[in-house]
Amino acid sequence: MATPPPPQQGAGPYPNPYAVPPVPPVPQQGAYGTHPQPGPPGCRLCGAWPAAPATVRGHQGMIVLMRFLSLRGPFCRDCGLSTYRRMSSDTLWQGWWGPLSLFITPVTLLVNLGPRAAFRRLAPPVGGFRPPLDPGKPLWRRTPALLALVPALLVLLALPALLVIGLVAGDDEPTTLTVGQCVRNVGDWSDQQLVVAPCGSADAEYRVTRLLQPGTTCADGEYYADLKYGPNGTATNCLAPLH
Template identity: 70%
Template sequence: MATPPQPQPQHGGPYDPYTAPVPPRSGPSGPGYAGPQPYGAYGAHPEPGRYGCRLCGAWPAAHATVRGHQGMIVLMRFLSLRGPFCRDCGLATYRRMSSDTLWQGWWGPLSLFITPVTLLMNLGPRAAFRKLAPPAGGHRPALDPGRPLWRRPPVLLLLVPLLLLVLAIPVLILIGAVVGDDAPRPLTSGQCVRNTGDWQLVVADCGSASAEYRVRRPSPATGGPCGPGDFLAHPEYSADGTLNCLTPLR
């Protein structure tokens, strides 16, 4: 007995995958619409085939080397961390290594000169990091840069000596101007003096063994010459500018 032919499905039915009506997709205001998805912190890399930050994978990143130094009296350590770094990770690395260098780098004779050079070398990477756009497309969060270097406690180890050096010069000049050398007191005829060095005269008792010279005024009648073997005192030991004669006592 022959099998009757099976009816063929007609296109256009409700289950036809080619002609079944497709429900309209919800628009921007419809339910379930999330909108266009930008690159997030953990999305696809914005520039495939390019290397991102070595710490978080974000882009853009700059190739730079941040350096540090540790002085240990006799020994020393040279530290470095090579990029690429994104903006946030680079600034965080720069600030951390420079801050550590500010308090770890001075403890050695050669380290006193190496530490300032290391800090200056880090200014180049810092400028490169600051020019970068905010990081995007990383596989983990970028590092927090934290407070700027000049607002961290170790910077006081650099600022305090510099401040003291700057203030020391005017302070020394002021002290010298206020105190100065003691002006010598004018001598009078008949006094005895002794020489304390470089003809700094000090009044002494004429009967003591320390007295070396007797002061006398030159004679106006003879034009004011001193006797043979006498010495002349400096003008500052005279009240009126007339040179006093110093006659040796022995």
């Protein structure tokens, strides 16, 4: 008896219950299963690009103690400038209150100029998950900066002012007396202040009688003028009372 042939797939009115459905194609990976590489990190505060990896620092002096502050990036241009200006402004009025802080504060402010330059070189931020920070006013236009600059400017202006005052209103050189002049003493004899006066005036008290030579002395009743009133400060004049 002959064996009937097996039913053909798709033949007849009924589908074949043993037919295996086709397997969908599997997407092929790269040769080594590579994955896309992440891009450079965005700003830590707003997520925008481009961002610079920098650290902004601050300092607080507390008489005996002190605090060193820092905030590490990356920062976009606006968030970086805002952080730099805020921390530097706080340092200008919080950083001087201690013996060592007087030296640490200027160094901190100078170190922050490096991150500031890096932020200013960046393009405007884009693509963040939130708006970037407002940079605000420049540092030199903020109140703490102005308060810190006023004493510094006063010191800088005081030095040349004191020099000019010293040159203009310095101690006058003592007048070199000559024989025949009349003087009055506005000090005492231990600290003579001889001022030349007209011999006929009521202010004249003494007359210069002679310039002493080595080995000589003034006459009885005469006074000795200080050496500073002699030629080159090396000789003494004799002063005779007029009254």
